Amino acid sequence: MGVSSQTVRVKVLFFGRLKEIVGQAEDSVELRDGAPIEELFSQYGASHPELARFRPSLVASRNQEFAAWSTPLHSGDEVAFLPPVSGG
Amino acid sequence: MGVSSQTVRVKVLFFGRLKEIVGQAEDSVELRDGAPIEELFSQYGASHPELARFRPSLVASRNQEFAAWSTPLHSGDEVAFLPPVSGG
Amino acid sequence: MNKLPQPDLLALVRDPIDHVTLIKHVREEEDGAIVTFDGCVRNHSHGRRTLYLDYEAYESMALEKIREIAEQIHEKFPIHMVAIAHRLGRLQIGETSVFIAVSSAHRPAAFDACRYAIDTLKRTVPIWKKEYFEDGAVWADGEIPPAPLETRAANPAS
Amino acid sequence: MNKLPQPDLLALVRDPIDHVTLIKHVREEEDGAIVTFDGCVRNHSHGRRTLYLDYEAYESMALEKIREIAEQIHEKFPIHMVAIAHRLGRLQIGETSVFIAVSSAHRPAAFDACRYAIDTLKRTVPIWKKEYFEDGAVWADGEIPPAPLETRAANPAS
Numbered sequence: 441m442g443v444s445s446q447t448v449r450v451k452v453l454f455f456g457r458l459k460e461i462v463g464q465a466e467d468s469v470e471l472r473d474g475a476p477i478e479e480l481f482s483q484y485g486a487s488h489p490e491l492a493r494f495r496p497s498l499v500a501s502r503n504q505e506f507a508a509w510s511t512p513l514h515s516g517d518e519v520a521f522l523p524p525v526s527g528g
Numbered sequence: 529m530g531v532s533s534q535t536v537r538v539k540v541l542f543f544g545r546l547k548e549i550v551g552q553a554e555d556s557v558e559l560r561d562g563a564p565i566e567e568l569f570s571q572y573g574a575s576h577p578e579l580a581r582f583r584p585s586l587v588a589s590r591n592q593e594f595a596a597w598s599t600p601l602h603s604g605d606e607v608a609f610l611p612p613v614s615g616g
Numbered sequence: 617m618n619k620l621p622q623p624d625l626l627a628l629v630r631d632p633i634d635h636v637t638l639i640k641h642v643r644e645e646e647d648g649a650i651v652t653f654d655g656c657v658r659n660h661s662h663g664r665r666t667l668y669l670d671y672e673a674y675e676s677m678a679l680e681k682i683r684e685i686a687e688q689i690h691e692k693f694p695i696h697m698v699a700i701a702h703r704l705g706r707l708q709i710g711e712t713s714v715f716i717a718v719s720s721a722h723r724p725a726a727f728d729a730c731r732y733a734i735d736t737l738k739r740t741v742p743i744w745k746k747e748y749f750e751d752g753a754v755w756a757d758g759e760i761p762p763a764p765l766e767t768r769a770a771n772p773a774s
Numbered sequence: 775m776n777k778l779p780q781p782d783l784l785a786l787v788r789d790p791i792d793h794v795t796l797i798k799h800v801r802e803e804e805d806g807a808i809v810t811f812d813g814c815v816r817n818h819s820h821g822r823r824t825l826y827l828d829y830e831a832y833e834s835m836a837l838e839k840i841r842e843i844a845e846q847i848h849e850k851f852p853i854h855m856v857a858i859a860h861r862l863g864r865l866q867i868g869e870t871s872v873f874i875a876v877s878s879a880h881r882p883a884a885f886d887a888c889r890y891a892i893d894t895l896k897r898t899v900p901i902w903k904k905e906y907f908e909d910g911a912v913w914a915d916g917e918i919p920p921a922p923l924e925t926r927a928a929n930p931a932s
Contacts, residue, residue, distance in 0.1 A: 524916030527901025544744035612758030615743025
């Protein structure tokens, strides 16, 4: 990580099964500006191996919109990892 | 018509536009046993030319079931000439 | 919790159709989906303002044809129950002329059966609609029901 | 009789869904067809007896996705109005979890739009259902929403 990297704060939301695994519905974390959603997920996956197991069935969102895992994050973003949806 | 022809009585029903043309909802007529529906219709068509004009768009029924115009009629049958249906 | 099979509710009525009764009739605890079709009297037809409608039916045959539709959708789709009511007589704008409710465990059957029911009703049930406009009245263009094939053999010379 | 355009009614609710209010919202004198879908809590799932359900949502995003569905069906089908309500929290057997009502001049649009709406809702709206049985509870198998394509260019090395 270069010296020019800025650190930003993002909000992270967990739902359904993921909320039960992580033990919280909401988190606030610091990460380098522009880090992809994938990198943020990896941090949670490292501390919660069961979470990493669900990765293939998850989709990510950034600011209430589905987002590619490669989407860079910036200050104030709201990120969520969404299990398969089962509304209706 | 041969001497062996028996005469039978059938009930005839008119609906919608046809009822307005014929001026009645129900009729009772005599005809030879086994005469086809087509022959019965022709009799009405002769006295009500406007009725004959609608023939291509009509279907016939015998005893509450759609019937071919060639269906032979017998004593007590209930016949109707049905304009295009517009329920719903 | 065995139950006696409850019959479908099929009716021609002269009073306003009670949607809630029809829905309650088909809706039970085993059902995951109810699809309904509510056919209403529009305030316009072919660009003209409609005042009201009169519906008339060949009642005995119409009810028999509606029963056949119910039988057909039970055969074709995995549904639970169906209710079909068609109103006759004079109807004002906004009133319901026909109401169909179908229940099933899963939604595709309820959608398919409800649509099949109204499509088939409009093609095969002997009911006629007269539309009243400010400048006159007309019998609505309808659909010619599918008729049995003509068989000349059925017409013996005597 | 010009009217101001009336918006669609789109909601996430915690109290029982009032079907009549939703239907009244979409049903006006220009409409000839109302199609509704009522998704109910079944008393069984995968052969097991269900006791009750809990629904949870990413509420802000779910409402936004429901709004997108409403926009899409207005673009795709010649409909008049739509109402969509999804309930959250604990639901008992037989209660309505989702209700959709669509009005249009003619029935094909109302059927197509109503079905598109529930199919799309089930694939794309972030809502989750937990099913409670006599011997435990499970998060229902769901559908993976269509995700944007990954673009590696969006991940600059720093």
